[in-house]
Amino acid sequence: MLEANGVTIKFGGLVAVNHVNLKIRDKQITGLIGPNGAGKTTFFNCISGVYTPSEGTVIFDGRHIEGLRPYQICQAGISRTYQVINLFWKMTALENVLVGMHPRMKGGFLTDMFKTPAVRREEKEAKEKAYEWLKFVGLEKYANDPASSLPYGGQRLLEIVRGLASNCKILLLDEPAAGMNSGEKEEFDRLLQKILDMGVTILMIEHDMKLVMHICQYIYVLEYGKLLAEGVPEEVQNNPEVIRAYLGGED
């Protein structure tokens, strides 16, 4: 479904991502792990259009997407969340989800301004759907509260559901469980399963090994920008290189 071939990203002299080949399988959850500074977020930024790779290609559904702008990539069907939460803070939770639905809504400038019947209908349906999405992650009671007033875990969930609301085919999650307590993490594990059941493919960066090993079907390990290992959880767990990287590193 998504294929990165020889992706390289350089910041001046620093090679943050170095010839990475990675394949995300349809309707599965793929993990991307590695020590701090390994280049995971940078790789995400490349897939989602924030950076253009210095070398290599990214192919999504048979189409080259490297070099497209982020909004184009989102419109193509790849949504994401951010390591540092990036919500629309002063907008309500419901509005945040409605913005997430932007690519699949049709209202244009003039039709919005003159509220044509089609726009009214779409708007009404969108609001109902957005409320459903909030319910999906259990945030419906915050529907009319500004995003900034949600508890931290709720903000993470809101960001995820905002991404999902675009009806994306692939969801990129950058450390979604960071800051969650163990109870929340278990709940989050179940949520990921529900998202998979909807037919959404996931690529997830996560430091919590328990979560990653439990839910991911396939795992890629990055270190210093290079692919260190890949495989199913058991393979990766027992890979001596990976053990060295993690024990030698800070984790």
Add this chain to the structure above:
Amino acid sequence: MDKTKKMNPLMLAVIAACIGLPFVFMGAPFILLILCYIEIYIIAVSGLDIVFGYCGQISLGHAAFYAIGAYGSVLLHKYYNVPVFFSMLIGAAIGAVIGAIVAYTCSNLVFHFLSLATQAVGEIVYILISHSPGNITGNFVGMYTDSVSIFGFKLDNQFKFYWFGLVCVLIFLALKQALINSRTGRAFMAIRENVKAADGMGIDVRMYKVKAFAMSAFYTAFAGALVTHMTKYASPDSFLYKQSVMFLTMLLFGGTGSLWGPIVGSISVLVINESLRDLQNLQMLVFGVLMLIVIIAIPGGIYGTAKEYYDNLKAKKSAGKTDAGTAVSEKKGV
């Protein structure tokens, strides 16, 4: 539900004032003139609110659009005999096109640079109208023009003009509200709140900035056309940099990103400005002081602060009732 019930008496008072005031001051042309100016400023400042309040893009050059609407309409009427009402609409449309071009070229500029760029646009337009090719604008002397006429009915005094202005205000505000509560309006706000995330959510940031600027410019340009055909005279004096500052002061003073902010701001700043007429030379100082007051004492503007106060009161009440102390903020910590 609760809210609409509570707002009703206030709403009625506003409606009564809108209808009653012109009759009360029928014999006081100066007050009528002020009322008409308030209408015009409400439209102009609501326009600025779209681009600044909702889309988060600063403009210190809205006097340019005010001028384009005014001069566009006057020139079309004078040289091409376009009937005044249509000339106003075309003038406003020209303003919108220029606004779109400015936004398209400036779409990558961040706050400070955008304020400089828009200021430059203001200066360029000012120079064009005061040093026009072939003296078509009458340069510093200015030029006279006709009053608005609707189907042959001339709005040749302030009392008549007031009602026309009122209809315009209602239409412009209604359209603004419709747009704000839509996909487009949410895209504007998303850009204001977080450009990076807006881009990531599939919003073509550049196109939406262009739309916001174009609509904003249309409003302010139409207001410019209104003012010229009300006073039946256009001269560069009305389109100086300080006019842009006045718009911004009104918006900040009233409160950004709302229906009522521009209304409250236009009324209060205009009244303050008029009551300090003797200090005409110190106008910029007055605006500066007003802005300082807003920034230091009432960051949300008059309306924003009042609303926050009211909302807090309501929240406290309902929290006291249900004791739902769980739903409070933990704020983004990490």
